[in-house]
Amino acid sequence: MSAFWTLERTARLLPARRRLRKALPPLLFFTDPDRTPDPEAVARRLPRGAGVVYRHFGAPDAEARARRLLAIARARGLVLLIGQDAALAARIGAHGVHLPQRLAHRALPLRRMRPDWLITAAAHGVASARASRGHAIVISPALLSRSPSAGRPLGPARLAAMVRAAGRPAYGLGGINPATARRLRATGLIGLAAVEGFGA
Template sequence: MLFTDPERTPDPEAAADRLPRGAGVVYRAFGAPDAVARGRRLAAIARRRGLVLLAGADPELARRIGADGVHLPERLAARAGAVRRARPGWIVTAAAHGLPAARRALAAGADAVVLSPVFPSRSPSAGRPIGPLRLAALVRGGAFPAYALGGVSERTAARLLGTGVVGLAAVAALA
């Protein structure tokens, strides 16, 4: 999964165009004035390349751009059920920074959680890293679909093999 960020991913279209089939993109527009136009370009790339496109924290933007669903920050994860009822075919994921938050998101109706930060990260919202061993324990103990986010790179991703994590997520300028 690729999480876009206007500052760290200034060209999300180029980044999405390099992802393998089946990968996901969480388009985080953060209120950008060109959010719909850029989101529609990303949606076209996603359809052409077989990617899953989620809009970050904005079900209305997801609807307007034809996204496959929405990704909710932890503070909005309780809305997963309402989103699911409004859009039964959508994929709904939620951020979680620990097992209790992951369980709350899943109980609220999220399909999967994105656990973070796994490794030290430059993200302004990153807290203390979970680490690969604790991440593995959380995923195995919770028995839920999870993605790892935060400090994930080519080097650190290898440390997650065998943890039971469904996939990896990154915020990066891939272009």
């Protein structure tokens, strides 16, 4: 649990969290079918109050796995967001959705239709960060990442500039683990996100 505690503590000590008007998880675990093939195992070890973003990428067992993750979330006091698939989120009673950048324009309509949901959206540049109308944005890649799709890392200074330009709660994703999380304390982030950073 030490790795989880370090991440949780770092996230909760981010100064920007003190200004939050809406309760948002300090940590977001993003599932990935290749890099985290057993997301249930990771979810069971997350600290209370953390969030899980389930990205199914069209898997045939998506609903069954989403329901398993929701059961874990309810038992452990976690928040479950479904990646991209608002219909699945509504069907199983998830806590909200996470939108990829190309679908971020759906954030405001979803907020109006589902005021009880938490809506987050990905942002990979200043324009998308400013345009998003979700409750929070997830900026990536924050640091050097092992993800095959990650581009050039922003680094703390550029990440902080993007957070300021966005003017809304922001998470950092990419290359974040217990050893690197402390580098992001002064960036204005309200939380940290990771795929492999929470351990197997």
